[in-house]
Amino acid sequence: MLDSRFRGLLALHGCVIVLVLPLLFFALAAVGVEVTGRLAYDLINWPLYMMGLVASGAIFFNFYTMLGPSISAQDRARVFQVTNLQIFILVLILFTIIFATKDQAISRVFISTYLVCTYAVLFSLNMSLPAWISRYVLGGKNIRSCLVVGTTASCARISGWLHSRQALGFSVVGLLNFSDEEPELVDIPLLGDVSRLRETIREQGVNQIILLETRHSKEWVKEILDAADEEGCQILIFNPWAEYFDYPLISVKDGPYTFFTLREEPLESPLNRMIKRLLDLAVAIPVVFLILPVMIPLVWIKQRMQSRGPVFFKQIRRGYNRREFVLYKFRTMHVRRKGDEAQQATRHDPRVFRFGEFMRRTSLDELPQFINVLKGEMSVVGPRPHLPEHDRIFSQDVKIYPQRHFVKPGLTGLAQCKGFRGEITDVELLRQRVHYDLEYINEWSVWMDLEIMLRTVRLVIKPPSSAY
Known part of the structure; x- marks a missing residue:
């Protein structure tokens, strides 16, 4: 409605x-x-x-x-x-x-x-x-006169929403509460208790009822529904469970049953997954077969001049459904001692050689990850993958952190475009990064992916201060 x-x-x-x-x-x-x-x-x-x-x-x-x-x-x-x-x-x-x-x-x-x-x-x-x-x-004769039925407490909770719906042609005439309730102050007229329901509908010309309470009684709800049917009113039933959760509930209808979930995931659709995969391939194939063959020997020469070792850096990361995979990067640090891999890079990190600093600042060290995209382990856009050890630590600090694994990890993401990249120094920084990662998962669209890619190109050209 x-x-x-x-x-x-x-x-x-x-x-x-x-x-x-x-x-x-x-x-x-x-x-x-x-x-x-x-x-x-x-x-x-x-x-x-x-x-x-x-x-x-x-x-x-x-x-x-x-x-x-x-x-x-x-x-x-x-x-x-x-x-x-x-x-x-x-x-x-x-x-x-x-x-x-x-x-x-x-x-x-x-x-x-x-x-x-x-x-x-x-x-x-x-x-x-x-x-x-x-x-x-929706103005004039198209306005629906709404009567709220429930407690003054429940009405006060959705007061802001009631006023915001006026733009959709809904005019709230007042509230009918329960006679045994201690009334609270509300900013809409209090028209009496529910015993006056039919009388109020006729007096106020009501054609829409918003039911906020069920009183845990099937018979009581049936009386309200019968009155709405017989007086020609549409009815909107409020979901009281929403106040128990930190997220808005999303209804899911499957057959004769209705369920609620905490978030909508567009990438659960096979069609959306196929579209995202085609977009990934359209970007990854030219990079892997045209750009990387040129970049690899150039990077190898610069590395040999400043820090001998392999051209690639390989590390285990966790991705979709917490599956582990080998992530590829151009090596930017001196060959490290075993057991040193889990330490995050810091500003002016002595382990990073001079050309490595340039690659990290411009994100050129991430180019080999297009191989991971081609293999289907990563996407061009998505939450950045972390070490399994970091995943365990971050999950303790931010409880909803594991929900990032609902989609494939990416070379870039919404959090990175918002300035959250590089070293994670405190819990609040991590919490904000996770917030944007989950926002991306919940609101994904191909247009969002394209926008993030374009913004990432701009960040590569003009790196932020957090790029090191």
Whole structure:
């Protein structure tokens, strides 16, 4: 019900953007022809570019749920993220058309101007259009009058949520509580106790009941449901178990039964796993067969000049489902004594030779891990793998740490893009890193992988201070 309204609003938002993209293209083209005289209508391949723009708008539908649960007040950071992904897709499609057709007639200045103007328009629409559509589509006669049934204590707990749903066309008329309850202060009208349910529904024109309590009585719940059916009200039943957990419960329906889980894992889908694997191979194959054959002899020569030993450093790490595998890196340290492997690298670590410092700072030492990606032991994007000994220690410090093993480890990850890389010096640092790792697992999408890859390239070019 609420989810249908939310997704419906975002779908309308997407339809508007599908229309805006070609209209803006045509408007700027008209300016280029009529005002500047630098374009000619017959030089533009209108059908192909229009198809590309509409296709871009269709792909954008995958991003709108990232705007967040609030329609009325959008999170600026989320809007930036969605808009960046939209422009990335738009650039990819437009330049694919230009290069595939060898289009020399289209003005590069025009395309650049279109992309800049589109970014500004998309950001503005993502920021404000959902709330405007909500007011227009779900306002007036479409507003649902909601009556809350439960205790004042339970109502106070979800007070913020009740007010936030007003943007979806829900108006809370008041609360009916239990006659044997000691009332608490709530910020919605208290209309009496549940004995007045049918009377209140008729007086207030209620067409939606939000049931917060079951009183552990099947008969009592049946009375509420019968009243809702007979008075023509829809009913929304609150899940009270959520307060016992630190995470929101996600319902899973399987056959006639409904279960709850603590987190959603998109990579449990075989289709999503296949897409992620194809993306991994698309990146790993060129690196392993084109870049590594050039890099290996160059690295070997520099290593021989500063620190004799093997070109590769191999170490046991734990990955998907805690399976152990051999991780490959370019050696950046002097050959070490046995038993010294578990010590984390520190800033100005004397074990690291000079060229090794450069490779560590620029992450070039990680390139051989594309071999692990090719073998299926790792992914390009995912939680960074650690030594089994470190896994045991970190699990003691942060209890949810082992949940990182729900997916394959990666060369880079969301935590690294947020600045959490290098030595783990305290528990709070570890906790924040795990937080971002689990956020990645719970919210994975192919677009998130692409964004993390692009941000990682930027970090390789301009390494953060934690890179050592």
